[in-house]
Amino acid sequence: MARFCLFLAVLGLMALGGWLYAREWAPDRGAFPTQGVSVSSDNGSIDWGTLAAQGADFAYIRASRGGRLRDPAFEANWAGARAAGLRYGAALDFSLCARASEQATGFMTMVPRDNAALPPVIRLAFEPGCRARPGQDAVLSELNTLINLIESHAGTPVLLNVSDDFDAQYAIASGINRTLWLDRNFVAPDREKRKWVMWTANDMRHIDGIDGPVRWDVMAR
Template sequence: MPKKRNTRRPGAARRRILGVLLLVALVAGGLAWWKARTWMPDRRDYAVQGVWLSDDDGPIDWRLLRAAGADFAYLTASEGTSTRDAAFADGVIAARQRGIQVGAVHVYDLCAPADAQAANFVTIVPREKDLLPPAIRLDIDSRTCPQVPGEAQMQSELTTFLNQVEKHAEKPVILMVSRGLEKEYHLAARIDRNIWVAQNFLAPTYAGRPWVMWTASDRLRLDASTRPVHWVVVQQ
């Protein structure tokens, strides 16, 4: 009897294999995307966790934020010499009503006068002992400062700013230092303050010394907000 011909073409088998691999990749990518939106560091590693918010995050449901595990909230209060966060004062009240500790953040402008920036911060942030230590956001932003100052000038201006803010707050600040700014100025080694670092999912080492706070995710989705939030943990 004549042998039956094999009509299966090699190209069809390869396409089926590629299709299966593509499906697996899509499923894995979907799971990674979902995990990135919901991931928080383990409470066994970081018992104290919270958020960093500004009015850009839109309305916050503080009851749901507390239920999600926020022990504290750092609220952006001011930026540069004149910008003030419209949601700051109401946010302080709302957070406290839910038993959430509150701290204030100033977004520092490398090109703006230190005195004027400090005045902007102390105008909006009250002198209250119950507030957490002020956090100073330090980053290189070409929109506000296209020509960054040299190391000596930057450190001199920042020291002036810190002296005035710490006199008002009556406690040392926390330096929220970005990777880019730390590479440029090496502040962690030059200024003796607690350090706040940022990197999604993996604790960073760019500060070169132990940090106190870490923004572990800037894409966490919670029912408390319509937008992703910055989730922060404390190292104790």
């Protein structure tokens, strides 16, 4: 029994050590010199000066989700990132439960025209609470409409931040010719299989300036 308890204690310490390591981990700057965060109102109040001092080079800031949610922290985060000297860009969380025109209107209402901003991002992931699963043709059609409207507003091509399960169901990478941003904790996606320019390397990172976990992203060279 004593040995079994000792074994469990060792396992617990190993798990704790792994968790502590994971929450601090970021890719090597030699391989990925430009690194930053994705934020929204879910992250609470952000100390942008501290965040910049901790090594964030850029921030992608959620402007809206679906057709109705305008992120209440967008304006403060947009201004805070600019004031701290970070590069900044706006993101929209796509919803299968809202029309493309409604989602574009929500985004364009929130995001000012800004030639200094990074290209806008459309995040494609299954939304909690939305059970709609249209066919591939319908999704690609709606997504193309959304892309055209946002690109017309921003004056630059969008990035598509595609989750693995969303891409597996709708084949976004092969159906729409846009630059990709992929998610893969701790292990970089294979660029030979799918070309990408952005990678969410750790979606559980803890860093000074933000309470709780934050998505830590890197740009490809």
